[in-house]
Amino acid sequence: MLRKDIRGQSPHPGVRGHRGGRWPRGSTPGRGAYLRRQSTTVRLGCAAKCAHHVPRVDGGSQVQVRQGSRNMDADGMGTDGTGVDSGQLALKMDRAEFADVVAWTARTLPRTGTVTSGIVVDATDGTVSLSSTDLEVSGEAVAENAVIEAAGRVMVSGRLLSDIARSLPDAPVRILADASRATISCGRARFSIPVLPESDHPHLPSQPRALGRARGDLFAAAVAQTYVATARNDSYNYMNGIKLELGADQLTFAATDRYRLAVREIGWTSESFSDEVPEVIVPGRSLSDVAKALAGDPLVQVGLDGGGGIEHRLLGLQGENRSFTTRLIDGKFPAFRSLFPPQFESTVRIDVAELSDAIKRVSLLAKSARNMxxxxTIAEGEVTLSVGGPEEGAEESVEGQLLGSANAIAFNPQFLLDGLHSLGRSQVVISFNQPSTPVVLSGADPDGEPDSEYRYLLMPIRIS
Structure with missing residues (x-):
């Protein structure tokens, strides 16, 4: 299907003023209370830069930033040593850990404000976990070093919590929450945000059955190397995803947008005792985002629901204290292995950095040139890159070691750059036959031979 679709085609792809901070008439500060200044609400865009203005953010949720506390210590603790009222959730954790678990959970928030746009903070079973879902994907992170002072569970705006977590100073974080409001304290900063109703919030799906484990860095690299070849919002849904084959001792990743095909294989430890090799298509964008975050984990556990005659519907990934699930894409991926030519007449080996820089320079005129x-032009000892013609064009040569016959082949410059950047090697081996047939880019191993672990097939462009 890939060859049929792409041969010979060109791949174009109103403000009120505030009053001074004084106690409301007839009131005095109570023990452990926050200093409540009289202030007014200001919508975003107000020219006044005042700490007493209250910005309205995230679909109308109100954030109150409070300064000072006569009866609070530097960690937000009350002078009685607890600062916890009856019925409150209360917990404390390191700022870096707080930022990390919030950032992980925020990855699965919906992009528009809906009932699923909250992050659930759960401290009811002896651990502190944060979770979110947009019905297609879900994420959960455990803050293993958090200290629970009072058990509880609340849901707050995910976007607000994410913005707050990114902006906190370097100090311990303390969260207090009751049925109506949650307060995040860090150093001298205090944020008060509404608690959202959790009754309509969907439950997170259970983690699918584990089928095996792979190194986190290899898994992330394989996803990145294949995601580059996925389509973006294509009508054929499978082209927006990455195909994943879970073999006995090998994971295979593959993706295509009709004009190119990227395939990467990595080793893994399988925990499945079935002869079945599950094959699924995973949404590329979600998988790419999560894989980057898991790159630093020693191992990533991969799981699928269903199997044994039951259609797979859910992929699960688990790292250290973090988990992720996503629905799968329906569709039939092309038989991609047959698209690679069985043999090549010629190969040329080129330095990746030199070739990439030359492509960037000559392609400055590709947008205005006739063929884009x-x-x-591959010859012995030299590869010449050219765009356009005598009236408007560019040309540059780089060194290249040719084995076989000379030839001239044209490519979409961005697709060629994508392949070079994905190799992860200092030298590229370009294998080719005729100017109209697919070429394959591979990294060069220490002996200068093509590395078969990653292959990037690219269709050339016919030019007159």
Whole structure:
């Protein structure tokens, strides 16, 4: 299907003023109370830069930033040593850990404000976890070093919590919450935000059955190397995703947008005792985002629901104290292995950095040139890149070691750059036959031979 679709085609792809901070008439500060200044609400865009203005953010949720506390210590603790009222959730954790678990959970928030746009903070079973879902994907993170002072569970605006977590100073974080409001304290900063009703919030799906484990860095690299070849919002849903094959001792990743095909294989430890090799298509954007965050984990556990005659519907990933699930894409991925030519007449080995820089320079004129392509004229000891013609064009040469026959092949410059940047090697081996047939980019191993772990197939452009 890939070859049929792409051969010969060009791949174009109102403010009120505030009053001074004084106690309301007839009132005095109570023990452990916050200093409540008289202030007014200001919508975003107010020119006044005043700490007493209250910005309205995230679909109307109101955030109150409070300064000072006569009876609070530096950690937000009351002078009685607890600062916890009856019925409150109360917990404390390191700022870096707080930022990390919030950032992980915020990855699965919906992009528009809905009932699923909250983050649930759960401290009811001896651990502190944060979770969110947009019905397609879900994420959960455990703050293993958090200290629970009073058990509880609340849901707050995910976007607000994410913004707050990114802006906190370097000090311990304390969260207090009751049925109506949650207060986040860090150093001298205090944020008060509404608690959202959790009754309509969907439950997170259970983690699918584990099928095996792979190194976090290898898993992240394989996703990045194949995600580059996915389509963006294509009508064929499978082209927006990455195909994942879970073999006995090998994970295979593959993606295509009709004009190119990227395939990466990595080793893994399988925990499945079935002869079945599950094959699923995972949404590329979600998988790419999560895989980057898991790159630093020693191992990533991969799981699927269903199996044994039951259609797979859910992929699960688990790292250290973090988990993720996503629904799968329906569709039939092309038989991609047959798209690679069985053999090549010629290969040329080139330095990746030199070739990439030359492509960037000559392609400055590709947008205005007639064919919008960069042509590689491959000869013994030299590869010449050219765009356009005598009246308007550019040309540059780089060194190259040719084995086989000379040739001239044209490519979409951005697609060629994508492949080079994905190799992760200092040298590239370009294998080719005729100017109209697919070429394959591979990294060069220490002996200068093509590395078969990652292959990037690219269709050339026909030029007159």
């Amino acid at each position: 392509a960069v042509q590689l």
